[in-house]
Amino acid sequence: MHETLLLFGATGDLAQRYLFQSLLNLLRDRLLPPGFRVYAIARQDLGTDGFRATLGERLAKSGAPAADITEMLSRCEYLNVDLADPQLVAERLGFLHGRDCVSYLSTPPSLYVPITQGLKAAGLLDAPSRLVLEKPIGRDLASARTIMAAVGECVSEDRVFRIDHYLGKAPVQNLLALRFGNALLEAVWHHRWIASVDIMVAETDGVDGREGYYANYGALRDMVQNHILQLLCLIAMEPPSALDADSVRNEKLKVLRALRPMTAERINHDSVRGVYQAGVVGGKPVVGFKAPTPEAEDCETYVALVAHIDNWRWAGVPFRLRTGKRMADRCSEVVITFRDTSHWIFEQPSREKSTPNRLVFRLQPEENIELTLMSSLAAPEWGALELQPLPLDLSMPINLRRRIAYERLLLDAFHGNPALFVRNDEVEAAWTWIDSVADAWKQAGTPLQPYMAGSWGPEAAVSIAPEGSIGGRRRGRNGGGA
């Protein structure tokens, strides 16, 4: 297990909010080696004392015991480096040469190449050292390829760990367990029995404070290119023959490559883009999205898309993908809607009004699985059988401590286990499809539809969230748009 972490972008939002907290949790649980050290690297001129003071305050807010925080801080040293200059990176970090390092790049992707080149020049990417890259890698296929080619010259693919933190979430891994551990689901998992799949990731948070990054990406590139497509892969992939990294990644890749490219002719039927306006979220008034520059005004904070996977298993099954910021509620759900029964013999309700079986995987904030079956709840003496949807709620044990997704992924990177990381060709295949969407939007001039913060997205997205689907159910419960 590697003992030295070089954390680039250590003063950034991700590192401060999640990465150090995850390391603290791992230290507390004695999951890191005794010699574990973090070199926290960023541009700011802070010094180790200044950095420890800021980080200490942040960690204290989590309620962690003071002794654990002190131990964590004692393992951190801060180095300020101009990350855009490979030579300076190499000079500043050269003293670490000879150690087996994990270098984690939690910086804008524009810095990946200079940092990687600096690391290589300092000998810090020699085997068995590893490189961890945060998403997004590039902004489209061409820029991703440029970055990956340059990175590939410095370190071999088997030592590049591309993080998608959704893959570190326990309920997301549970999708694999449920799909491949249950004969019941194996038998019905294809277009003959499944009518549609909905994947929704709704957030109540806005973009606040991250406009500089976000405005250049938007919901399509920030969420769909990675997290949502990874969820789609886990739902749609063929059973891998084993759970090793390449068996799983080979199957995910086939799904990404089978995604039907979006076209300018279809895009306005099959997608909606939105941007949130001022509104009320969680009882508090919030401002609308403000683009930091005039060029960034076309940035979507909501996207709904209908994707199709052109293969035998999924022919004709729409995958409705939705994600948005400043929505009515925080929820991530995958809903599998089954086809109607082959022959309907009941009067009440009529076939048209019956509710199809649904399997709902709720990933966050709470984690549970719900299966909706039709059942008769009326006593026989009351007359004719009347069927009603009966939800079977399979909640996860609540006494398990939920780990931050990054805890699992950091540990895997220290151990060198790539199974939950994304391979180069997956990233390329995902960008290929995302580029088809972005190009189609451009050609068709797909407009941004405003939605009120605290709603379920633009009204226009109702067509992509029909009644009974995830947005439809939510609409019924809480009002608002899609």
Ligand code: BG6
């Ligand atoms: C990140 C995105 O990758 O995922 C953010 O950049 C988003 O915009 C976040 O808020 C959502 O992650 P989670 O774990 O809170 O669902």
